[in-house]
Amino acid sequence: MATDITTKRTYPKPEAKAPIYYGPLKLESRYLLSPLAGFTNLSFRRIVRQFGGVGLATTDLVNSRGLLAGSHRTMKLIETCPEDSPFAVQIFGNDTVMMRDAAQLLEARGVHSIDINMGCPVDRITNNGGGASMMCRRDWTLDMVQGVVEAVSIPITVKMRLGWDSTQITAPLFAREFEKIGVVAVAIHGRTREQGFTGNVDHDGIRQVVEAVDEIPVVGNGDIKTVADADYMMKVTGCQVISIGRGALANPWIFRQLVQWEETGEYDPPGNFVERLELLRRQFGYMEEQHGTKNAIITFRKMGHWYLKSMRVRAALRHQFQLARTIDEFEAALAEIAEEGPTRGTKTGELPEWHIPVPSGPVERW
Numbered sequence: 001m002a003t004d005i006t007t008k009r010t011y012p013k014p015e016a017k018a019p020i021y022y023g024p025l026k027l028e029s030r031y032l033l034s035p036l037a038g039f040t041n042l043s044f045r046r047i048v049r050q051f052g053g054v055g056l057a058t059t060d061l062v063n064s065r066g067l068l069a070g071s072h073r074t075m076k077l078i079e080t081c082p083e084d085s086p087f088a089v090q091i092f093g094n095d096t097v098m099m100r101d102a103a104q105l106l107e108a109r110g111v112h113s114i115d116i117n118m119g120c121p122v123d124r125i126t127n128n129g130g131g132a133s134m135m136c137r138r139d140w141t142l143d144m145v146q147g148v149v150e151a152v153s154i155p156i157t158v159k160m161r162l163g164w165d166s167t168q169i170t171a172p173l174f175a176r177e178f179e180k181i182g183v184v185a186v187a188i189h190g191r192t193r194e195q196g197f198t199g200n201v202d203h204d205g206i207r208q209v210v211e212a213v214d215e216i217p218v219v220g221n222g223d224i225k226t227v228a229d230a231d232y233m234m235k236v237t238g239c240q241v242i243s244i245g246r247g248a249l250a251n252p253w254i255f256r257q258l259v260q261w262e263e264t265g266e267y268d269p270p271g272n273f274v275e276r277l278e279l280l281r282r283q284f285g286y287m288e289e290q291h292g293t294k295n296a297i298i299t300f301r302k303m304g305h306w307y308l309k310s311m312r313v314r315a316a317l318r319h320q321f322q323l324a325r326t327i328d329e330f331e332a333a334l335a336e337i338a339e340e341g342p343t344r345g346t347k348t349g350e351l352p353e354w355h356i357p358v359p360s361g362p363v364e365r366w
């Protein structure tokens, strides 16, 4: 039976906590959007910002080389708008000078904060000395990060995994050293590079990073899908901040739920089928504004795929949506989806929970 969508959820309210600062930047909440390449683009960030509760949102990882070359694709990735604030850009690279120059370019464009990617596990990035491979190169990495911190006056953060593999857990060491050189926060996805997305997030591993630093906030990340998961992450690891990636795609209302919970111990359920369809249309509209209709139809397919799955739309209708090449075909596919509703649940009731699958198998083959 469908749940009454107006029913508030309850979960024991947490103790009041001090607001979070990244250097001089006060975050609007302790709940951050984790970067998901291909998904956490401007159109999605605008959606989650409108629902409310997002403390800070970050772009997908951006190549420092591409930024300096002014590549069209890269410049699109860093586009923003006034409501997309505070706004961080995540950069990666293997060249100290380029990383520093890219940071200065971003500061000049008014970006509020820069995040350095030290967690990306994919071969394309790690084989070139970027992403998670930096966790194996202590001196070079510290020099590079220090160079970036000293080159700009905006706050610098670093996002890492626990380490390369279970025999090289270097996150606590790096976090401690980063704090000394002026990094304002570190985010930890509680898995090693070798793990990819397999296994459970290692909360003890995140806790060790919290214990390794003096004052800077540690952002706990990984597998948070609900208010209860968020509460658990903060209680068990002692982290002050959390970031959510896949959970926000499955439920873009999660940040608002978290702030409501923190303030009252009650929170609204996530959007129903009708509200998700409205969200999808609105996000597509933002993509059209940014990329033009033709490109938006193609670019939106990836996002649309996940949304329609989470809305429990029948496979044949999802397929039809993916085949749309013109705005008329796009609208016709959506009209049929709206008419038919979900295969499980109702148009106005709560939909069954849904999790975004991740690449599986050895990281080397992604």
Ligand SMILES: Cc1cc2nc3c(=O)[nH]c(=O)nc-3n(C[C@H](O)[C@H](O)[C@H](O)COP(=O)(O)O)c2cc1C
Residues within 6 Å of the ligand: 034, 035, 036, 037, 038, 059, 060, 061, 090, 117, 119, 120, 159, 189, 221, 222, 223, 224, 243, 244, 245, 246, 247, 358, 359
């Ligand atoms: C499709 C996808 C793309 C990702 N892209 C990035 C990225 O660009 N930069 C980054 O630091 N992490 C990236 N991540 C990792 C996430 O930010 C996050 O650390 C990870 O998904 C665990 O958090 P979650 O369980 O809340 O999703 C990506 C993850 C996925 C699944």
